[in-house]
Amino acid sequence: MKKILYTIAVCAIALGGSSCKKLDNYEEPQETLTGSVIDAGTGKTLQTENGGGGTRIKLLEISWSDNPTPFYIASMQDGTFNYTKLFAGKNKISAEGAFVPLVQTDGSGATTVDKSQTVDIKGTTTVNFSVDPLLRVEWVGEPVLNADGTVSASFKITRGTSDPAFQNDITDVHLFLNSNKFVGNNNYDNRYSPQTDFSGSSANAQLGQTITLTTKGGPLPTKRDYFVRIGARTNYGLKYYNYTDVKTISVP
Amino acid sequence: MKKNIYIIICFLVCWTTACKKLDVPPINIIQDKDVFTSTGGIQAYMARIYSELPIEDFRYSPQRGLNFFWIISPFPAVTGEALSRDQNGAMQENVGESPWGDCYKLIRDANYFIENMPKYASTYTPAQVNSWLGEARFIRALTYFALVKRYGGVPIVDKVLEYPTANIDDLNIARASEEAVYDFVAADLDFAYANLSESNQAGRANRYAAAAFKSRAMLYAGSIAKYNTTTLSDGAGNRVCGIPSSKAVTYFKAAYDAALLVAPKYSLYKKVWAAGDKEAQFQNYVNMFYDESSNENIFVKQYHYPESVHGYDAYNVPRQLMGGNGYSSAVNPTLNYVELFDGLPKNADGTLRTTTSGKYDLYTNTMDLFANAEPRLRATVILPGDQFKGQSIEIRRGIYTGSSAGGISPILAPGSTSNYPTANIVQSSNANQTPYKLPDGTTMNPAGLSGVFTGDGTCAISGFSIRKYLVPDKPTSEVLENRSDQTWIEMRYAEVLLNRAEAAYELNALGQNDKDYLQDAFLDINQIRERAGATLLAGPGDLSNVNVVRKERRKELGFENKIWWDMRRWRTADTEQNSTIYRVLMPFYSANDKKYFFDARTDERNVRYTFDVRWYYEEIPNGEIQKSQKLIQNPGY
Numbered sequence: 094m095k096k097i098l099y100t101i102a103v104c105a106i107a108l109g110g111s112s113c114k115k116l117d118n119y120e121e122p123q124e125t126l127t128g129s130v131i132d133a134g135t136g137k138t139l140q141t142e143n144g145g146g147g148t149r150i151k152l153l154e155i156s157w158s159d160n161p162t163p164f165y166i167a168s169m170q171d172g173t174f175n176y177t178k179l180f181a182g183k184n185k186i187s188a189e190g191a192f193v194p195l196v197q198t199d200g201s202g203a204t205t206v207d208k209s210q211t212v213d214i215k216g217t218t219t220v221n222f223s224v225d226p227l228l229r230v231e232w233v234g235e236p237v238l239n240a241d242g243t244v245s246a247s248f249k250i251t252r253g254t255s256d257p258a259f260q261n262d263i264t265d266v267h268l269f270l271n272s273n274k275f276v277g278n279n280n281y282d283n284r285y286s287p288q289t290d291f292s293g294s295s296a297n298a299q300l301g302q303t304i305t306l307t308t309k310g311g312p313l314p315t316k317r318d319y320f321v322r323i324g325a326r327t328n329y330g331l332k333y334y335n336y337t338d339v340k341t342i343s344v345p
Numbered sequence: 346m347k348k349n350i351y352i353i354i355c356f357l358v359c360w361t362t363a364c365k366k367l368d369v370p371p372i373n374i375i376q377d378k379d380v381f382t383s384t385g386g387i388q389a390y391m392a393r394i395y396s397e398l399p400i401e402d403f404r405y406s407p408q409r410g411l412n413f414f415w416i417i418s419p420f421p422a423v424t425g426e427a428l429s430r431d432q433n434g435a436m437q438e439n440v441g442e443s444p445w446g447d448c449y450k451l452i453r454d455a456n457y458f459i460e461n462m463p464k465y466a467s468t469y470t471p472a473q474v475n476s477w478l479g480e481a482r483f484i485r486a487l488t489y490f491a492l493v494k495r496y497g498g499v500p501i502v503d504k505v506l507e508y509p510t511a512n513i514d515d516l517n518i519a520r521a522s523e524e525a526v527y528d529f530v531a532a533d534l535d536f537a538y539a540n541l542s543e544s545n546q547a548g549r550a551n552r553y554a555a556a557a558f559k560s561r562a563m564l565y566a567g568s569i570a571k572y573n574t575t576t577l578s579d580g581a582g583n584r585v586c587g588i589p590s591s592k593a594v595t596y597f598k599a600a601y602d603a604a605l606l607v608a609p610k611y612s613l614y615k616k617v618w619a620a621g622d623k624e625a626q627f628q629n630y631v632n633m634f635y636d637e638s639s640n641e642n643i644f645v646k647q648y649h650y651p652e653s654v655h656g657y658d659a660y661n662v663p664r665q666l667m668g669g670n671g672y673s674s675a676v677n678p679t680l681n682y683v684e685l686f687d688g689l690p691k692n693a694d695g696t697l698r699t700t701t702s703g704k705y706d707l708y709t710n711t712m713d714l715f716a717n718a719e720p721r722l723r724a725t726v727i728l729p730g731d732q733f734k735g736q737s738i739e740i741r742r743g744i745y746t747g748s749s750a751g752g753i754s755p756i757l758a759p760g761s762t763s764n765y766p767t768a769n770i771v772q773s774s775n776a777n778q779t780p781y782k783l784p785d786g787t788t789m790n791p792a793g794l795s796g797v798f799t800g801d802g803t804c805a806i807s808g809f810s811i812r813k814y815l816v817p818d819k820p821t822s823e824v825l826e827n828r829s830d831q832t833w834i835e836m837r838y839a840e841v842l843l844n845r846a847e848a849a850y851e852l853n854a855l856g857q858n859d860k861d862y863l864q865d866a867f868l869d870i871n872q873i874r875e876r877a878g879a880t881l882l883a884g885p886g887d888l889s890n891v892n893v894v895r896k897e898r899r900k901e902l903g904f905e906n907k908i909w910w911d912m913r914r915w916r917t918a919d920t921e922q923n924s925t926i927y928r929v930l931m932p933f934y935s936a937n938d939k940k941y942f943f944d945a946r947t948d949e950r951n952v953r954y955t956f957d958v959r960w961y962y963e964e965i966p967n968g969e970i971q972k973s974q975k976l977i978q979n980p981g982y
Contacts, residue, residue, distance in 0.1 A: 145981070146957070160580075160974055189981075202582030265923060283953050284762060288924055310762060330575060331981045332919065332958040 126150075127175040128220040130168060130188050132229070134253060138172030139226055140322070140336040141190055142277030147333070148190030150174050150220075155211070156183040170277060171338070181215045191326070191333035192224035193259050226253030228263070228325050228335040233303045236321050236342050242312020244270065244342055247305045248323045253335070261327040263296035265289060267334075268306040269322050270313075274341075276320045278334050284310045318343050381465040387477060394454050394484055395548060395646075396653075399444045399491035401906040402646050402833035403655035403814075410442025414656055414827055419676050424908045425927050425954060426899075427676045427811065430802025433952050435922045437960040438495070445969055448488050449502065455485040456505045472542070479540035483550045483558075486533035489526055490562045494910055495963045497577070497979065498523040498585035519975035522583040524592060527566040531599060534559040538606065547637070547647060553610045554644040557836045559603035560844040567596035567851060568914040575961060577980050586962050586979060594855050597848045601862075604845035607643065611838040613876045614641040623720045626878035630724035634814055635831060641838045648830035656826040658819055663727060663738045663810040664776065664803055665794035668824030674796070676904065677807035678726045680928040680945055685900050686722040687880045689715065697930065697945050704752030705942035711740070711932050714943060721877035725903060727810040729793070729932045734817060739793035740805045742931035742944070743772035744781055749937040755944065762926065762947050770933070774800035783936050797931065807948070808930040813904045839876075840907070842869045843898045850894045863888055870897050877901070913961055922956035 129138045130148050141147035148168035154161050168174045168190070187195045187209035197206040212220055229251045236246035246268055252260055267288045269281040285308045306323070313319065319342050324334035370376060380386035397412075401420065405411050408418040422429035423436055458481040466474045492499045500518040510516060521529075537555035545551040570593035577586035588596075614633040619625040633639055648654055659668050660675040667673040680697060683689070690698040690706075699706055699714075708714055711730035718728070727733050729740035745753065747769035756765060765772075771781045773792040780788035796804025816831055846869035849862040867885040870893070874881050877900070887893065895915065899908055912918040926947040933942055959981035970976050 145959070158974075162970060162974070163978075198576075198578050202578030202580065202584065264920065267924075278955075283924055284951065286924075290920070290923065328574065330958075 122178045122180040124179045124181050124214050125175070125177045125217040126152075126166065126179055126186075126214055126220065127173075127217060128222070129173045130190065130192070130222045130224055131172070132226055132253065133223040134225070134229065139190070139192060139224060140172055140230075140338050141168055141170055142279055142324075142334065142336065143167070143170050143275055144279050146279055147277070148172065148174075148188060150176075151187050151189060151209075152179075153185040154180075154182050155185050170275065170336075179214055181213075183211065183213050185209050185211050186220055188222045188224070190224075191228070191335045192226045193254050193256060194330075195222065195224065225256075225259075226335050227259055227261075227327050227329055227333070229253040230323050230325050230335050230337045232323075232337050232340065236340055238342060238344060239307070242315070242344070243308045244313065244319065244321065244344075245305055245307040246321055246323060246340075247303050248337060249301060249303050250299070250325050251301050259329060261329040262294045263291055263300075264326055264328050264332065265291065266296070266304065266306070266325045267323065268308065269324055270308055271320050272317065274320045274339055276322055276339055277336060278324055285313060313344050315344050377461055378465070381462055382468050384469075384473075387462075390458065391477075391480065391549065394451060394458075394481075397447065397451050397454075398484060398487055398646075399448055399451070400487070400646060400833075400835050402835065403648070403657045403829070403831075405906060407436055407438045407909075408442075410439065411444055411447070413442075414654075416656070416660055417672070417675050419660070420906045420909060421676050421678075421811075421904050424912060425679060425922065425925070426682050426903050426908055427678050428807045428927060428929070428948060428950075428952070429675050429677065430806060431675070433950075435918075435954040435956045437957070437963055440964045440966055443963075443966045444491060445496070445966055448492050451488050452485055452502055453505060455481045455488070456503065459485075460505055475540040476542040476545075479537040479552070479555070480545075480550055482533040483537040483541065483555050486530045486537065486555075486562070487558060489533070490530050490558070490565075493523060493526040493530065494565055494914075496965055497587070497962045498526050498583060500973075500976070501526060501529055503529075517973050517975050519579060519581065520583065520585045520977065522585055523569065524566075524584065524588045527562065527588070527596070530562050531559060534562070534603075548645055550644060553607050554836060556603045556606035557643045557838075557841050560600045560607070560841055560848070561836070563596045563600035563603060564844045564848055565910070565914050567593050567600060567848065568916075570596055571851065571855075572914070572916040573961070574916070575958075575980060577962075577977070579977055585977065594852065594857060597851045597855070598857070600844055601848040601852060604841050604848065607838065607841045611643055611841070612640050613838055613842075613872060614639045615876060618876060623878055626876070627720035627723050630721055630877065631812070631817060633837075634834065635816065637832065639837075642832075642834050642836075643838060643841070644834075644836040646833040646835055648832065650828060650830040653830070654827045655829050657831070658815055658824045658829045659826045661811050661815060662824050663733060663795040663805065665736065665738065666734060666821055666824065667803070668821055670826050671803070672826070673803045674805055674810055676811040677805050678809040678811060678904075679807050679948075680809075680930045682899070682903060683722065683726060683728075683809060683930070684928075685896055687719040688717040688722070696928075697943075699930075699943040699945050700755060704754060705944070707935065707938055707940040707942055709940055711941050711943075713941075719877060719879045721879060721900065723812075725811075725813045725900075727812045729805075729808060729930075733810075733812065733815075734819075734821075738795050738805075738810060740795050740797065740808055740810070740932060741791075741793035741941075742797045742808070742933055743770045743791050744783075744789065745770055745933045745935045745942070746937075749935055753935060753938075753942060757944075757946065760947075762951050764949060765931075772799050774798055776801065776804075781936075783939075785939075789934065793932075806929070806950070807927075808932060811904060834905075839873055839901050842873055843894070843901060846870050846873075847891075847894045847898070850888060850891060854891070861885075866894065870894065873897055873901055912956075916961060918956040918960070919958045922954040925954045926951060927954070 132139045150166040152164045166176045195208040199205050233247040269276050270286045271281045287309045322339045323337045326332050326334045406416045418431045421427040422432035498520045501521045534555045538552045541552040570588040573587045575586050578584045618629040660672045664673045692698045715728045727738050771791040775798050778790040798804045846866040849866040853862040863885040871881050931944045962979040964982040
């Protein structure tokens with residue numbers, strides 16, 4: 094009698110236990126979206142900053158809704174992006190950043206320009222955007238270490254677009270300096286990084302001219318590497334910065 | 346037999362009581378008819394919805410939201426009016442404490458009142474009913490204004506939404522355009538002005554309050570039409586961020602006209618003011634904030650210990666008058682703010698002059714520098730050495746022990762952000778000071794009783810302390826958290842005058858000449874300046890640019906939690922705060938001269954303020970966006 098009871102009990106526990114296992118029947122997201130935001134004028138990727146103030150990719154998944162909540166992917170600071178945990182689906186993809194907007198609307202909200210791309214994301218999908226930056230910031234030579242321990246960098250700024258609607262006044266130019274390679278308006282050493290503010294259209298005469306900025310706050314601490322880049326922005330929209338690429342300078 | 350009779354009686358008694366129907370309204374739940382049929386019930390309903398009005402008062406900080414007692418990251422330390430040890434840079438309101446949800450609850454309460462009150466109208470006179478309906482519309486307008494100044498266009502709900510409902514899509518309301526929300530606010534306030542009574546209980550709105558708030562709201566709308574550059578439209582063509590610039594004139598005119606309506610009833614507080622008497626003007630300005638009968642107070646929020654309290658005194662009192670909770674000096678006005686005022690020695694670039702030909706100016710007392718200061722400055726800010734609660738508030742950064750032969754050269758190079766050197770300077774890291782022996786044999790603490798300490802932020806870190814709204818006769822034993830109950834003045838006549846002056850200036854700048862607007866702006870500004878004891882403008886020509894009007898606003902309304910909204914609507918916050926360090930004034934005592942000198946420098950903590958352009962439209966909480974497919978996020982988030 095006892096034996097039968099035990100057998101029943103063991104069976105019940107075994108069955109009960111095995112039934113606890115649940116099978117989640119939907120695969121985890123594993124599609125990859127990769128690509129770059131490229132300056133149409135130079136063919137190079139468009140430099141930006143990490144985080145909220147930089148380029149981001151906007152995905153609208155239209156496979157199930159006409160009015161989806163957007164999903165954003167932040168770009169890396171060199172202008173490329175890579176996201177490996179997306180669901181397969183049909184997406185309308187555009188980018189936002191320091192360039193002429195890919196999607197523009199007029200005063201009544203009607204879309205006038207739409208350069209977003211509709212893509213089926215499956216496996217590894219590559220999407221590139223060709224954009225006109227608001228400003229093109231380029232190095233002139235290499236940054237140099239001065240005798241007094243400061244660093245000077247020369248650069249020039251030109252317009253990246255010929256559309257006068259996006260040629261707003263330049264508001265400020267920064268030399269960003271940091272002790273790690275992630276450097277930009279959101280991440281810099283404010284003791285040494287100089288900044289020039291312009292009011293009104295006063296900066297427009299400097300377009301195309303070589304400008305030199307020198308670090309402030311006295312000599313830089315020695316025996317280390319610094320990462321520098323130039324950022325400039327115009328009075329358009331959310332006032333994103335355009336950047337040069339990051340250069341390294343060693344202070345012996 | 347008797348027993349049987351008793352049984353029958355009992356039985357009958359039980360039987361008859363059972364006849365009573367059980368379907369009765371529960372007596373422990375208050376019904377509409379209980380509330381709406383008596384003036385007391387309506388007063389109770391009003392008391393609650395007034396208490397939930399989203400106004401930034403003594404219980405507000407951008408970090409912790411509305412109606413929260415702890416305000417150690419105070420609002421003025423976000424705008425550059427002040428520095429605070431707990432505020433390390435610019436910020437937008439903490440999206441986790443967003444008032445979005447609470448505002449819609451309040452809107453529902455107002456809508457419920459508007460829909461249900463008229464059912465009981467026969468109990469009252471029509472005038473009473475209209476006044477109450479006006480009050481509900483006033484509350485709804487203020488709540489929508491609180492939303493639109495933060496987020497731009499928001500969904501307009503003008504009726505009580507039923508849930509559960511037949512059609513769930515009816516609850517899914519898209520954002521209206523920013524312009525439509527401002528128009529909705531204006532329409533509600535117009536209704537309120539037309540229907541509200543001439544006067545009302547303190548803390549409740551009368552018709553002039555409605556006009557005053559309309560002047561504020563319309564001024565915001567006009568500024569956005571004129572200065573905004575952000576655009577966001579939804580698929581249906583509603584511009585949820587931004588107002589067409591062609592509307593600027595309409596809104597500025599509405600602001601101007603609304604301000605005119607207030608003028609007959611209210612005036613600037615001048616009870617003990619006397620022409621040419623700086624002390625009387627100072628006292629008058631101080632008294633204004635505590636006089637319950639002030640003819641300047643248009644709309645106030647009252648507090649009363651112990652039921653409804655705040656802790657303004659405890660957090661902001663100077664260090665030497667610290668109360669039992671150990672808080673003090675949360676708000677320390679910056680030198681940038683102090684320099685806005687008249688009556689100070691100035692350099693050519695408008696900064697405070699502390700040196701003459703490269704050597705520090707010496708003063709016997711720290712107050713000597715401020716001998717001719719505008720009375721309003723003294724009434725707003727506690728200057729080093731000024732009197733408060735019968736004490737001289739001692740603020741000193743340290744004792745300078747270097748040689749004084751030929752004058753003292755500036756300790757640091759101009760513009761330097763370094764810390765002070767320790768050579769030749771005796772300083773103190775906290776309030777437990779070791780007295781320093783001066784050359785004449787007497788001893789002196791290195792730092793003042795209220796700071797500045799190098800290692801302890803509970804002191805006047807900017808060299809100044811706040812006076813505005815600190816109760817001048819509150820005993821230190823009562824300077825405790827949740828022990829203050831002074832009244833918050835949300836709307837006073839000075840703001841209406843400033844709204845009028847700004848709207849008039851902008852109308853003139855936009856080419857409107859149906860009236861001499863510049864002359865009007867000039868007279869308004871001079872009224873404010875006269876009461877403040879400041880230098881008067883000579884004529885309308887002195888209004889050479891809009892900054893004259895804006896500066897006056899900053900001086901008059903400083904530390905009243907208004908300036909941040911102004912910087913946002915002027916769209917100047919991002920240029921003003923672009924890696925900006927605010928400036929401080931450090932008094933030193935020179936041991937050899939036995940005199941004081943002042944060093945004007947950047948904040949020694951090297952705190953930088955950068956305003957992100959996205960913040961002109963705040964982030965809508967993600968939880969709200971997930972609730973509604975039609976709610977679109979503001980740009981950049």
